[in-house]
Amino acid sequence: MKRKVSLTVNGTRREDEVEPRLLLVHYLRDVAGLTGTHIGCDTSQCGACTVLIGDKAVKSCTMFAVQAQDADVQTIEGLAKGDQLHPLQQAFWDEHGLQCGFCTPGFIMAGVYLLSQNPNPTDDEIRKGLEGNLCRCTGYVNIVKAVRTAAKTMGGQTKQPQATAATAGGD
Amino acid sequence: MxxxxxxxxxxxxxxxxxxxxxxxxxxxxxxxxxxxxxxxxxxxxxxxxxxxxINGVKELNYVRLEGGKLRIGAMTRHVELQNNDLVRQNVPMLAEIADEVGDNQVRNMGTIGGVLAHADSAGDYPTLALMLEAELVTNKSRYQAKDFFKDVFTTAMAADEVLCEVVFAVANGPHKYIKFRRRLFDWAIVGAGAQKLNGGWRIGLTNVGPMPVRATAVEQALASGATPEQAAEHASDGLNPSGDLRASPDYKKHLARVLTKRAIQQAQGA
CATH class of the missing domain: 3.30.43.10 (Uridine Diphospho-n-acetylenolpyruvylglucosamine Reductase, domain 2)
Incomplete structure (x- = not known):
């Protein structure tokens, strides 16, 4: 039986009828049409499906859309302001923090969370902060470099992404 | 899927x-x-x-120190345990284990009660609960950890029972938990924990059987004056682990001995 779910995705309020078994990642891709969030492994390991819920990075393949009731979801599509890329997007571009690019949206979202928690991370802290994301091309060196560069660009003054009163999963 | x-x-x-x-x-x-x-x-x-x-059940999300016991609501998430001062000061091994569960995204969602109720033999909290003699409180009753875990993925709880709270006695002495794995976010192939408590040692093992294991033979050997090296030889006494993709039964027993030795030595600061 379908249920109504209402949530905010990249600042836009949405209301949809979904089956409880619909995973959040499928909701984002197939219902909301936001295909930037990728499905890499389907086993909760690769992090390609990482999105922000409130101020927390989560794997959208390991959550049902109905759990996101009243949540504020941010996907890779919500980062740029018009033509101006988010500093992390720009840094992945500048440092070539990717090869095939499939894992990149997940890495960038995990990076946004990492820098919100720790605006000036060491390389070790970057690697630990990205442990939930797998890249099979780069060997990670340029990914770490990109996060380091973005931290510099952002001046170590990263503000926490705005927390909403109701985050999915309830805090 | x-x-x-x-x-x-x-x-x-x-x-x-x-x-x-x-x-x-x-x-x-x-x-x-x-x-x-x-x-x-x-x-x-x-x-x-x-x-x-039950993600919206706010009454299950807390960490309190009451009467010398650390009381943790079942819906407290890993990220909240790893960063909580009360946990760090009173049961530091719990905070350190929480810091090593999965990855950031997993720790933002996963809960201590979920891990305990799920009773995966590779889970780290069940081992800690067993070795520290934690109490598990449900809507119906209170269980000692040794009576809670019944088999792999099986607890003493009934179908309409909800795990509400985990209660730890303060254990803030020397300790170390070592989780042996191939990738940072993996489950333990084998895990071993050592905690000094009330003058003795508590030793626990993860993923060497269907349920968490308290290595009492190691604890007794240490109490009788054995060195960590000698005592850890008993870590595989009575174990009958099943093999899996990552490790054969013999390799798991070997890891139990080696990791127990290292955990005790590192806890001692040796």
Whole structure:
């Protein structure tokens, strides 16, 4: 039986009828049409499906859309302001923090969370902060470099992404 | 991969969760952090008829120090344990274990109660609960950890029972938990914990059998004056681990001995 779910995705309020078994990642891709969030492994390991819920990075393949009731979801599509890329997007571009690019949206979202928690991370802290994301091309060196560069660009003054009163999963 | 269909309700309180479980019957499941249950459902290894979502049950999310005991609400998430000063000061090994569960994304969702109720033999909290003689409190009764874990993925809880709280006595002396794995976010191939408590040692092992193991033979050897090296030889006494993709039974027993030795030595600062 379908249920109504209402949530905010990249600042836009949405209301949809979904089956409880619909995973959040499928909701984002197939219902909301936001295909930037990728499905890499389907086993909760690769992090390609990482999105922000409130101020927390989560794997959208390991959550049902109905759990996101009243949540504020941010996907890779919500980062740029018009033509101006988010500093992390720009840094992945500048440092070539990717090869095939499939894992990149997940890495960038995990990076946004990492820098919100720790605006000036060491390389070790970057690697630990990205442990939930797998890249099979780069060997990670340029990914770490990109996060380091973005931290510099952002001046170590990263503000926490705005927390909403109701985050999915309830805090 | 798409899970089989199920009914879904959110509970706002423990009482409401219990009545929903009773209404849906014994094939219903509690949905906590979901980071074990949802993967199992995607693979259709689990096909619950209904999920009772307790993520909105605020009364289950807390860390308190009361009467010399650390009381932790079942819905407290890993990220909240790893960063909590009360946990760091009173049961530091719990904070350190929480810091090593999965990855940031997993720790933002997964809960201590979910791990304990799921009773995966590779889970780290069950080992800690067993070795520190934690108490597990449900809506119906109180269990000593040794009576709570019954088999792999099996606890003493009834179908309409909800885990509400975990109670640890203060254990802030020398300690070390070593989780042996190939990738940072993996489950333990084998894990070993050592905690100095009340003048003696508590030793626990993870993923060397269907349930967590308290290595009492090692504890006794240490109490009788054995060196960590000598005592750790007893870590595999009585173990009969099953092999898996990552390790044969013999290799797991070897790891139990080696990791126990290292855990004691590192706890001692040797």
């Amino acid at each position: 798409i899970p089989a269909a199920f009914e879904y309700e959110k509970a706002g309180s423990v009482e409401e969760a219990v009545s929903l479980l009773q209404r849906f019957g014994e094939d219903a499941k509690i949905l906590a952090g979901g980071h074990s249950l949802i993967p199992l459902m995607r693979l259709r290894l689990a096909q619950p008829s209904a999920l009772v979502d």
